[in-house]
Amino acid sequence: MTGPPDTPDRDALNAWVSGCANKDRTAFARLFAHFAPRIKNYLKRLATDDAAAEDMTQEVMLTIWRKAELFDPRQASASTWIFRIARNRRIDAARRAAKPALDPEEPLLQPTAETAPDDAAHAGEREARVREALKALPGEQVVLLRLAFFDGLSHTEIAEREGLPLGTVKSRLRLAFDKLRGGLDADDI
Incomplete structure (x- = not known):
């Protein structure tokens, strides 16, 4: 060089x-x-x-x-x-x-508010009532509710997994909801 x-x-x-x-x-x-x-x-x-x-x-x-x-x-x-x-x-x-700066006022960045003791007590009571209402349902309806709401499966996925027609899955879930509504107060649902 x-x-x-x-x-x-x-x-x-x-x-x-x-x-x-x-x-x-x-x-x-x-x-x-x-x-x-x-x-x-x-x-x-x-x-x-x-x-x-x-x-x-x-x-x-x-x-x-x-x-x-x-x-x-x-x-x-x-x-x-x-x-x-x-x-x-x-x-x-x-x-x-x-990169945009984080907004300290962003709701998702705020700590979650503590649950008031009376709200926690009401939630516990509501949960107990729902558990009791679930016990009154037939077993096949409880299985379908668990798959739909706890496992997050769609109606089609439940039908494939359980080997049931899609219409049967839908009608059993609808019957389960009707029975739950009848056994619970409007505040519980």
Whole structure:
């Protein structure tokens, strides 16, 4: 590589990165002096403001120091490897910026309200009444109710699983609901 006298050649750049892998601070200082301004200018050309470009440059240089042992000169030159790190850092920053911030007032992010003691007692009583009403149903209707509401199967899936015609499944479920309605108060359903 030819260039101005202060421009190191490819072998020197590779040696500096190898020095960083061995935690050679002098090699890192040379690498930093050479690449930091170039990385910052590169990031600014990618529509990054000056402060963000400065921060990302620091992050890139820190990544180089920490990950220098991953550099393989057979796969890419030191410049290519370093600018790829900078490019990836910029992409990561753009992705983070594109994500919407979480709204702390979002109902799904709020803790669930504690159940009032009287509501819990009523729910327990209602559950006991429903259990008793289920005991009064014929076994085949209870099986179909469990498949539909506890296992979440559709009428068609229940018919296939139980080997029954679809109309039979529907009529048994309807009969079960009618019997449950007759045995429970309107508040229980």
